[in-house]
Amino acid sequence: MTKGLKLSIDAMGGDHAPDAILKGVDLFAHENPDARFILHGDQAVLDHLLAGLPDATNASEIRHTTDIVPMDAKPSQAMRKRGTSMWNAIASVKDGEAAACVSAGNTGALMAVAHLQLRTMEGLHRPAITASWPTPKGHCVVLDIGANVDSDPDQLVDFAIMGEAFAKALFGLERPRIGLLNVGSEEVKGHDDIREAMRLLRLYGATLGMDVHGFVEGNDISMGTTDVVVTDGFTGNIALKTAEGAARLVAAFLKEALTSSPLAMAGAFLASSGLRQLKARMDPSNSNGGVFLGLNGLVIKSHGGTDARGFANAIAVGARLASSSYMQEVADNLLRLRDVRTQAQATAAATGGAGEATPESDVASMGQAAQ
Amino acid sequence: MTKGLKLSIDAMGGDHAPDAILKGVDLFAHENPDARFILHGDQAVLDHLLAGLPDATNASEIRHTTDIVPMDAKPSQAMRKRGTSMWNAIASVKDGEAAACVSAGNTGALMAVAHLQLRTMEGLHRPAITASWPTPKGHCVVLDIGANVDSDPDQLVDFAIMGEAFAKALFGLERPRIGLLNVGSEEVKGHDDIREAMRLLRLYGATLGMDVHGFVEGNDISMGTTDVVVTDGFTGNIALKTAEGAARLVAAFLKEALTSSPLAMAGAFLASSGLRQLKARMDPSNSNGGVFLGLNGLVIKSHGGTDARGFANAIAVGARLASSSYMQEVADNLLRLRDVRTQAQATAAATGGAGEATPESDVASMGQAAQ
Numbered sequence: 113m114t115k116g117l118k119l120s121i122d123a124m125g126g127d128h129a130p131d132a133i134l135k136g137v138d139l140f141a142h143e144n145p146d147a148r149f150i151l152h153g154d155q156a157v158l159d160h161l162l163a164g165l166p167d168a169t170n171a172s173e174i175r176h177t178t179d180i181v182p183m184d185a186k187p188s189q190a191m192r193k194r195g196t197s198m199w200n201a202i203a204s205v206k207d208g209e210a211a212a213c214v215s216a217g218n219t220g221a222l223m224a225v226a227h228l229q230l231r232t233m234e235g236l237h238r239p240a241i242t243a244s245w246p247t248p249k250g251h252c253v254v255l256d257i258g259a260n261v262d263s264d265p266d267q268l269v270d271f272a273i274m275g276e277a278f279a280k281a282l283f284g285l286e287r288p289r290i291g292l293l294n295v296g297s298e299e300v301k302g303h304d305d306i307r308e309a310m311r312l313l314r315l316y317g318a319t320l321g322m323d324v325h326g327f328v329e330g331n332d333i334s335m336g337t338t339d340v341v342v343t344d345g346f347t348g349n350i351a352l353k354t355a356e357g358a359a360r361l362v363a364a365f366l367k368e369a370l371t372s373s374p375l376a377m378a379g380a381f382l383a384s385s386g387l388r389q390l391k392a393r394m395d396p397s398n399s400n401g402g403v404f405l406g407l408n409g410l411v412i413k414s415h416g417g418t419d420a421r422g423f424a425n426a427i428a429v430g431a432r433l434a435s436s437s438y439m440q441e442v443a444d445n446l447l448r449l450r451d452v453r454t455q456a457q458a459t460a461a462a463t464g465g466a467g468e469a470t471p472e473s474d475v476a477s478m479g480q481a482a483q
Numbered sequence: 484m485t486k487g488l489k490l491s492i493d494a495m496g497g498d499h500a501p502d503a504i505l506k507g508v509d510l511f512a513h514e515n516p517d518a519r520f521i522l523h524g525d526q527a528v529l530d531h532l533l534a535g536l537p538d539a540t541n542a543s544e545i546r547h548t549t550d551i552v553p554m555d556a557k558p559s560q561a562m563r564k565r566g567t568s569m570w571n572a573i574a575s576v577k578d579g580e581a582a583a584c585v586s587a588g589n590t591g592a593l594m595a596v597a598h599l600q601l602r603t604m605e606g607l608h609r610p611a612i613t614a615s616w617p618t619p620k621g622h623c624v625v626l627d628i629g630a631n632v633d634s635d636p637d638q639l640v641d642f643a644i645m646g647e648a649f650a651k652a653l654f655g656l657e658r659p660r661i662g663l664l665n666v667g668s669e670e671v672k673g674h675d676d677i678r679e680a681m682r683l684l685r686l687y688g689a690t691l692g693m694d695v696h697g698f699v700e701g702n703d704i705s706m707g708t709t710d711v712v713v714t715d716g717f718t719g720n721i722a723l724k725t726a727e728g729a730a731r732l733v734a735a736f737l738k739e740a741l742t743s744s745p746l747a748m749a750g751a752f753l754a755s756s757g758l759r760q761l762k763a764r765m766d767p768s769n770s771n772g773g774v775f776l777g778l779n780g781l782v783i784k785s786h787g788g789t790d791a792r793g794f795a796n797a798i799a800v801g802a803r804l805a806s807s808s809y810m811q812e813v814a815d816n817l818l819r820l821r822d823v824r825t826q827a828q829a830t831a832a833a834t835g836g837a838g839e840a841t842p843e844s845d846v847a848s849m850g851q852a853a854q
Contacts, residue, residue: 248735258666261674295629295720303632303717330724334732346674347718349666351725353701358726361705362733364619369754376754383740383747383754 114147114431120210121172121427122201123153124180125217127417130154133216134161136423138168140431143424147171147431150204152197154178175200181221183416190221191228198222202229205409211434212410214427216418222411223259223404230407235446237267239406240345241413242278243352247336253279253288254333255405256345257352263344265309266453268292269316273445274405275340276322281436282429283339290317291328291338293347301327312456313342319452320445403429405442410434485518485802491581492543492798493572494524495551496588498788501525504587505532507794509539511802514795518542518802521575523568525549546571552592554787561592562599569593573600576780582805583781585798587789593782594630594775601778606817608638610777611716612784613649614723618707624650624659625704626776627716628723634715636680637824639663640687644816645776646711647693652807653800654710661688662699662709664718672698683827684713690823691816701726774800776813781805 121137123130130153137149148171151158155176162169179196181189190198198217204210206229215222223241232239240256255271255278256263263271272290279288292310294302299310310327317324325338330351333341343351370380404411410433414426492508494501501524508520519542522529526547533540550567552560561569569588575581577600586593594612603610611627626642626649627634634642643661650659663681665673670681681698688695696709701722704712714722741751775782781804785797 246732248732261666261672293721295632295717301632330721330726331728331731333725334728343721346666347721350664350701350714350718351722354704354722354726355701355729357702357705359729359733360702361617361619362730366737378753380754382749383751 114144114435117146117431117434118148118150118210119427119430119434120150120201120204120213121152122198122213122215122217122222123151123158124197125183125201125215125222125416126414126423127183127216128419129216130158130161132418132420133423134158134165134168135420136418136427137172138165139420139424140427141167141171144431145171147427149173150175150201150210152177152201152204153180175204181217181225183218185218185221187220187224190218191224196225199225199229202226202409202411205411206230212412212430214412214414214423214430216414216416216423216426218416219258219402219413222413226404226407226409226411230409230411233406233408233443233446235450236270236274236406236442238263238270239404240271240274242275242403242405244282245333245341245352245355247334249336251283252333252336252338253282253340254348254352255340255342256348257402258345258349259404260345262346265305265312268306268309268342268344269312270406270446271342272313272317272322272324272340273320273449274442275342277438277441277445278403278405278433279339280441281433281438285339287321287323288339289323289325289337290340290342291325291332293333293341293343293351294327294329297327297329297332299327309342315456316449316452320448403433410439485515485806488517488802488805489519489521489581490798490801490805491521491572491575491584492523493569493584493586493588493593494522494529495568496554496572496586496593496787497785497794498554498587499790500587501528501532503789503791504794505529505536505539506791507789507798508543509536510791510795511798512538512542515802516542518798520544521546521572521581523548523571523575524551546575552588552596554589556589556592558591558595561589562595570596570600573597573780573782576782577601583783583801585783585785585794585801587785587787587794587797589787590629590773590784593784597775597778597780597782601780601782604777604779604814604817606821607641607645607777607813609634609641610775611642611645613646613774613776615653616704616712616723616726618705620707622654623704623707623709624653624711625719625723626711626713627719628773629716629720630775631716633717636676636683639677639680639713639715640683641777641817642713643684643688643693643695643711644691644820645813646713648809648812648816649774649776649804650710651812652804652809656710658692658694659710660694660696660708661711661713662696662703664704664712664714664722665698665700668698668700668703670698680713686827687820687823691819774804781810 123133151172152175158174181196181198201213205213239259241259242255243257244251245254253275255275276288279285294306328337370376402413412426412430414423494504522543523546526545529545552567552569572584576584610630612630613626614628615622616625624646626646647659650656665677699708741747773784783797783801785794
């Protein structure tokens, strides 16, 4: 999978950078000896850390820069500052040197810098950030989780196209089922925009041979009712953060329960292997790597607080996408859709209906919703 | 608390009605001998079930009707059908016979029938449905979770007023902290509507002496960052269903983990008392009773699939609200706000800003988001 694959790493981005970042690279390099890396960051600091990481050392070249984007940087600040480790990491993708960029830096800043350099794909209204959510059977792809603060029906269709290709590439699904997040599963539910989005999704989905399941509700995400759940960035961001909070609460309650008495503690000790299993399944670093979809280049956003294992997993997401036909498939689908869309929008405009594309809003506002 | 308190019960609403309903009444009556009940439903059926429930029998009078609202009924159907157990249960509140109505029937139907008979409170734009969400410290009040499919800034302010009074009445808080759900906690985050809502919330909150914490994110709900979380019905419904799904998933993973090996099972057995504790804390029936806020009368919606204990808890919510100054406090705050609002809206209109109230949309669409 990783033969001849070169990845661009923002070595200075993340709460535990560059230490956790380089250790993550070392983990991935150890398991994928063919992979190569361009590490963007402070030469002296990186050289010092690499001394103890032979696999990373052998697989990497360093591109020196002392400029970094602080974790609390505003997107607008990051966009004005060229030559940072984040900026250069994305430039390596733009220049075709690397197949994907992985960064644990500030999400809003990364999205803004990535969008500024790579631009939105031809025929796409807006990019989106996607998350992989654990389900009993595997994972559910949810997008947008925060690249935009609102999305019109046409943008939601774009998200469905990207989410489908993403699920195929990352999970090897032949025909992912697509769901549109709503307050009920019946077609009559929700506000006008969401019902119009479903109408377009069925119309365009038929052209693309997409498996459009229909509306899904919030609980369907964790149930894995569909492989892809499409929603606007506002709802998606709030829903997933609320769910993460609830999952953490249950874990906290469980810990309390298992330390509530000596007997319970003994039980917890006996069950510890099983409980470790549980911890591993809920560990965000095992489904790490939010991906910016819809740009002319692959950019993987790792959790800011990621550890080495989490960052290695984020690299793996980038490697799998880069060695898949993801980019091509999205481009093809958007092309195949162009005429159908122009037609539908003309009809809609004639009948005074919806369907018009909205202009791109200020790039600096992008990714503001993401955590 | 329940001295001289009379509650109106829709005995035929719910997946396990009337059995679970009457057993719930019996449980509550046993713990609150002063409480009285009007049971709406089929006399013969209810008499037969009451035979085994002495506490419920002594505290109840039956109002006979054979008409019911099916669990899959559309709001519009329920509204056209007078004389159902649901209709009559709400009528008892309208006529001043009962202090609150409790029903486990179809949410959309109940909301529509309740709104048709009780109407929205003077000075309020739209009613809302509220949920109590468990936190490490207790509960967080979240509204709207589905009475509306979208809400403008003025409606969100209404929700804050009702949520504050609800938290005071139900949890005895002196000055609940109010949060507005958004994609980030900084004031610049989110779309125009949500920022305008925060502006109004701070403006009006100052007049009402409200403790406005500011924006909160999804994970803040389970963390209990604020006592009240205000959001629109679309986002609130999806966020809470997503969180419920995630909590159920963790529980399922835990069960798997604790049955993964004989050792784990032995441990689970030893820890069973602690695990029962956990189950109890996560059991929805322990925080049962979504309340319809903003009508001229108290209507408590119990989970449709509730058991006897869950319904008794829903009755308890109604009893606590009915014996509190909740209704008066909301009415007073709306009155105190009227002049400030008129002024602000005039200014806004003059400067071409937001702040206008939207007309009530078709009542039949109400509650459609709620589960």
